[in-house]
Structure formats: C-alpha cells, structure tokens
Amino acid sequence: MSQYVTRFRRSGAAPARLRFPGAHRRPRRVAMLSVHTSPLHQPGTGDAGGMNVYIVELAKRLAAINIEVEIFTRATTGGLPPEVELAPGVLVRHVDAGPYEGLAKEELPAQLCAFTHGVMQAWAGHRPGYYDLVHSHYWLSGHVGWLAAERWGVPLVHAMHTMAKVKNAALAEGDTPEPAARVIGETQIVRAADRLVANTSEEADELVRHYEADPGKVAVVHPGVNLDRFKVGDGRAAARARLGLPQDALIPLFAGRIQPLKAPDILLKAVAVLLDERPELRSRLLVPVVGGPSGSGLAKPAALQKLAARLGVADVVRFQPPVGQEQLADWFRAASVLVMPSYSESFGLVAIEAQAAGTPVLAASVGGLPVAVRDETTGFLVDGHEPARYARVLREFADHPHLVDTMGAAAARHARSFGWDTSASATADVYTAAMQEHRRHVPSHHG
Incomplete structure (x- = not known):
C-alpha cells in the first residue's frame, strides 16, 4: 500500500x-x-x-x-x-x-x-x-x-x-x-x-x-488538500492588496467555525496579552476572524465580539463572514500566521490549506495537528490553551518578520505531500x- x-x-x-x-x-x-x-x-x-x-x-x-x-x-x-x-x-x-x-x-x-x-x-x-x-x-x-x-x-x-x-x-x-x-x-x-x-x-x-x-x-x-486552489500563487503582498489589508501588518488569522471547541477566544486573549506587553505593536497588528457561529457557539453568536470589546482589542480585530474556497485561499496567503488553538481536531484541514498557501501555522498540539504541522519548521505547536503561550509565539513573529517567509516556504513544501x-x-x-x-x-x- x-x-x-x-x-x-x-x-x-x-x-x-x-x-x-x-x-x-x-x-x-x-x-x-x-x-x-x-x-x-x-x-x-x-x-x-x-x-x-x-x-x-x-x-x-x-x-x-x-x-x-x-x-x-x-x-x-x-x-x-x-x-x-x-x-x-x-x-x-x-x-x-x-x-x-x-x-x-x-x-x-x-x-x-x-x-x-x-x-x-x-x-x-x-x-x-x-x-x-x-x-x-x-x-x-x-x-x-x-x-x-x-x-x-x-x-x-x-x-x-x-x-x-x-x-x-x-x-x-x-x-x-x-x-x-x-x-x-x-x-x-x-x-x-x-x-x-x-x-x-x-x-x-x-x-x-x-x-x-x-x-x-x-x-x-x-x-x-486541493493543491490547485491552495497554493502560494502571486504571494502575500498581492493577496493583501486584493483584500485591502496593510502591507506591513502582523496578521494572525483565525479561519473556521466560531464555537468553543475551535477556541477563537484564545487568540483574542493572546492578542490582549501581547498588546499589554508591547503596546507599540497595536498600530501594525490586524486580527481577522473569518467564519460564522456554529454548534454550541450558536447560543451566543455575538460572544466573541463582546469578548474583543471587553479585552480592549476590538480595534485590531476584524470579523469576516465565511468566504468561498477561492477567497479563503487569499486570506491564507495574506496572513502572517494561521492560529488554531482548538481543543480537539481530528486532523485540521485548514492547517494544511494555509501551509499550502505558504503560511506558517500556530496550533494547539492536539489530535491530528502534530501531523499537519511540523513543529518549529512549518509553524509552532503549543501545549495547552494558555493565552500567554500563544502571545509568546506571536511576539516571535513580530520581532523576527523573516520567520513568516522562511517558515512559509517550508510549509508550502510540506503541504505538497498531502x-x-x-x-x-x-x-x-x-x-x-x-x-x-x-x-x-x-x-x-x-x-
């Protein structure tokens, strides 16, 4: 076989x-x-x-x-x-x-x-x-x-x-x-x-x-992964231009259904920790959340927006309704890093899709994510769901912008085998x- x-x-x-x-x-x-x-x-x-x-x-x-x-x-x-x-x-x-x-x-x-x-x-x-x-x-x-x-x-x-x-x-x-x-x-x-x-x-x-x-x-x-659709294409700068995103921003992206299992709240809390430590990053930080409420998240569809306001990060978070696969590929290309703090994930297809588009992944070390992401090569795996740990990795990307490109290139190579x-x-x-x-x-x- x-x-x-x-x-x-x-x-x-x-x-x-x-x-x-x-x-x-x-x-x-x-x-x-x-x-x-x-x-x-x-x-x-x-x-x-x-x-x-x-x-x-x-x-x-x-x-x-x-x-x-x-x-x-x-x-x-x-x-x-x-x-x-x-x-x-x-x-x-x-x-x-x-x-x-x-x-x-x-x-x-x-x-x-x-x-x-x-x-x-x-x-x-x-x-x-x-x-x-x-x-x-x-x-x-x-x-x-x-x-x-x-x-x-x-x-x-x-x-x-x-x-x-x-x-x-x-x-x-x-x-x-x-x-x-x-x-x-x-x-x-x-x-x-x-x-x-x-x-x-x-x-x-x-x-x-x-x-x-x-x-x-x-x-x-x-x-x-559909390698014809999810690919590096014409690169990060062109994707950002198409989506109207600032060229020099640090863009940690969440893409998926908005429900507790997928833990988008962990990303928002990590961003709040990062901005507490490094307020000067606020002017060049943009956090897109692409997806709609689902499952037990439907009970409180606006919970994430309220959390962003409560944490004082609403100005850097941008909520986007779910998009088609072609446009999703552009969001992956445009991002600095895809963040997946899920509590459970049988595989985590979006992790491979983002990597195929040339973007590193910061993910919880659960389920299939350690297979999808090669730790410290195509992204970073974090044990647990402590926002400070995710903030630490985001700080690495902020301080060493070249990481986005070197890890992104490794990520695209890794994804080709899928x-x-x-x-x-x-x-x-x-x-x-x-x-x-x-x-x-x-x-x-x-x-």
Missing part, C-alpha cells in the same frame, strides 16, 4: 493482498452518506466545515480513478432537485428527512429512520448490486450506513471525523459535553463496520483505546480490502 496508508495489524498477520490472489476488485460505485452536512454547503457556516471539503474532494478524486460516488445528504431547503451532479461521476442525492429549516444537529438522531427510508427508496429503483460499498461519514451517517450495508449485502467503511469520548476528554470551558447516546451509537458503528478510516495514527489509537476497535479493521489515510490524489488511491485500497474480507465472510452471514 502507499506510504499514506498504515494498516493496524496484529503482529504476525500476513498482508491482506498476499492472501487472496486475484480478488482485488475495486468498487465500481460507492454510496457515500453525509446526513448532517451537505457537500454543497459553504464551509465555515452552520455545521459545514472540514468534513464537507473532505467529502467533496475525496469523491471527485475517486470518480477520477473510475469509482463512481453517490452522496446522500439531508435536504435543508425546499425545492432542491432530488439529485445534483457535483462533478462527472459524483452525484449528490437530497433526502427528505424532517423539517428543512431550524433542525439542530442534536435533533437529527430522531430523523435517521426517515433518512434511511429515503436512501432505501433511491436504492429500490436500481438493479440488485447497484452499490458495491457504503462509506459513511460521522456517527449519524454510520447508523444509516450500518443498516444499508446489511440490507444490500455490501461492506461498510466508516470515517468518524470526530469522536464523542475524545471531545469530552478535552472540553473547552463552558462547552456542552457530547451526549451518552452518541457514545453508544459510535460504539455500535465501530463494531459493525468492516473498515474504519482514521485521519492519523493517533486517531487510530483512540479508536482502539476508547472504542475497542479491532486494530486489523483500522486504516490510516491522511486527508488531502495531495487528494494520494488520499483517494489510499481510500480505494481500503475499499478493496473491505470488499475482499466481506466476500470471505458472506457465506457465514447467511448460514
């Missing part, structure tokens, strides 16, 4: 591909499930984020290697066409399940039955064997996938993206813990899936440790292994 797929095996197990000569059939068509967030939604709004980008890019690259993908997602507005072609070989199917508007992610478990019904209806119109495999994303989709895969007699590949037990172990102050129902749901899916895709080795370890996953079922596939083509071919290998194993066990399923 490619270097990007690490298979967790018990010692002594022979590699799967040596055991079954001639049985390496790739799926022709995959049913991909994304219940709570549509691949057509703008990342950075509502529940749309890295997972949307992941599903869209992976599906497009799988289609490019002749694996057709149909993505089932919940219809969130009336009058949507039942199906939309996202790209050649990639179809998005809108499933009616519950009211279009105003349904929070926490209320979706009650709609899984309706969603499953919609998936089954779509399948009923096809000949038997239409889908070769189900790939579900996030635990809500996993439950639908479990039933669909069983009903269709095909393997289930599941990607957690985030895990309740991991999130609850590292909650932000004042954030709401994930409910017990989710923990139970995730445990059931881990048991039911033929293969589990983890973003990093750490996530694979967490699946085994927290959910007793069979190590032989877990495959590590790093997500990719192309989506690599991820897609690694995922296709996981599919092949799941199908092989499933065929071996089919007779025992039916007595």
Whole structure:
C-alpha cells in the first residue's frame, strides 16, 4: 500500500493482498452518506466545515480513478432537485428527512429512520448490486450506513471525523459535553463496520483505546488538500492588496467555525496579552476572524465580539463572514500566521490549506495537528490553551518578520505531500480490502 496508508495489524498477520490472489476488485460505485452536512454547503457556516471539503474532494478524486460516488445528504431547503451532479461521476442525492429549516444537529438522531427510508427508496429503483460499498461519514451517517450495508449485502467503511469520548476528554470551558447516546451509537458503528478510516495514527489509537476497535479493521489515510486552489500563487503582498489589508501588518488569522471547541477566544486573549506587553505593536497588528457561529457557539453568536470589546482589542480585530474556497485561499496567503488553538481536531484541514498557501501555522498540539504541522519548521505547536503561550509565539513573529517567509516556504513544501490524489488511491485500497474480507465472510452471514 502507499506510504499514506498504515494498516493496524496484529503482529504476525500476513498482508491482506498476499492472501487472496486475484480478488482485488475495486468498487465500481460507492454510496457515500453525509446526513448532517451537505457537500454543497459553504464551509465555515452552520455545521459545514472540514468534513464537507473532505467529502467533496475525496469523491471527485475517486470518480477520477473510475469509482463512481453517490452522496446522500439531508435536504435543508425546499425545492432542491432530488439529485445534483457535483462533478462527472459524483452525484449528490437530497433526502427528505424532517423539517428543512431550524433542525439542530442534536435533533437529527430522531430523523435517521426517515433518512434511511429515503436512501432505501433511491436504492429500490436500481438493479440488485447497484452499490458495491457504503462509506459513511460521522456517527449519524454510520447508523444509516450500518443498516444499508446489511440490507444490500455490501461492506461498510466508516470515517468518524470526530469522536464523542475524545471531545469530552478535552472540553473547552463552558462547552456542552457530547451526549451518552452518541457514545453508544459510535460504539455500535465501530463494531459493525468492516473498515474504519482514521485521519492519523493517533486517531487510530483512540479508536482502539476508547472504542475497542479491532486494530486489523483500522486504516490510516491522511486527508488531502486541493493543491490547485491552495497554493502560494502571486504571494502575500498581492493577496493583501486584493483584500485591502496593510502591507506591513502582523496578521494572525483565525479561519473556521466560531464555537468553543475551535477556541477563537484564545487568540483574542493572546492578542490582549501581547498588546499589554508591547503596546507599540497595536498600530501594525490586524486580527481577522473569518467564519460564522456554529454548534454550541450558536447560543451566543455575538460572544466573541463582546469578548474583543471587553479585552480592549476590538480595534485590531476584524470579523469576516465565511468566504468561498477561492477567497479563503487569499486570506491564507495574506496572513502572517494561521492560529488554531482548538481543543480537539481530528486532523485540521485548514492547517494544511494555509501551509499550502505558504503560511506558517500556530496550533494547539492536539489530535491530528502534530501531523499537519511540523513543529518549529512549518509553524509552532503549543501545549495547552494558555493565552500567554500563544502571545509568546506571536511576539516571535513580530520581532523576527523573516520567520513568516522562511517558515512559509517550508510549509508550502510540506503541504505538497498531502495531495487528494494520494488520499483517494489510499481510500480505494481500503475499499478493496473491505470488499475482499466481506466476500470471505458472506457465506457465514447467511448460514
């Protein structure tokens, strides 16, 4: 397998591909499930984020290697066409399940039955064997996938993206813990899936440790980055000119959903500490916060603006609504450093996107971020969420402006190894292994 797929095996197990000569059939068509967030939604709004980008890019690259993908997602507005072609070989199917508007992610478990019904209806119109495999994303989709895969007699590949037990172990102050129902749901899916895709080795370890996953079922596939869109391009100065930003400013950027988990408040507090120590920096400091409230952040959408005022940094902070991917790439290029103080992050796609655009990253040393960021080479990793620690690194960038360029160049080189083509071919290998194993066990399923 490619270097990007690490298979967790018990010692002594022979590699799967040596055991079954001639049985390496790739799926022709995959049913991909994304219940709570549509691949057509703008990342950075509502529940749309890295997972949307992941599903869209992976599906497009799988289609490019002749694996057709149909993505089932919940219809969130009336009058949507039942199906939309996202790209050649990639179809998005809108499933009616519950009211279009105003349904929070926490209320979706009650709609899984309706969603499953919609998936089954779509399948009923096809000949038997239409889908070769189900790939579900996030635990809500996993439950639908479990039933669909069983009903269709095909393997289930599941990607957690985030895990309740991991999130609850590292909650932000004042954030709401994930409910017990989710923990139970995730445990059931881990048991039911033929293969589990983890973003990093750490996530694979967490699946085994927290959910007793069979190590032989877990495959590590790093997500990719769209290197055609996120690239250095014409550089920092040109991007700043396009966005109307001052050329000589120190610009620490936050980009993502505004919720306690992502900890944008830590950046604002760090900026307040920095300005206390170095008031002369105020005239050349600009802190853009690009994104919209999400999750538990929706309860107090203006909390971050109020915090900026309370800390006395409102004059240097600029709030921007979520932007499309092309413009996001420009914000990354324009920034001096991307700041990601998250409490939990299964991978942290934006860290790779910013680096691909030539910008270093200052991140919390959690989840997949130590894989995404090479500490002291392409950015800095900080243990914990103490604002003073983040302020210290920002001071380094203020005092040594050349760091932005030298680390940015290293970051762009590092990001090149995270192309989506690599991820897609690694995922296709996981599919092949799941199908092989499933065929071996089919007779025992039916007595």
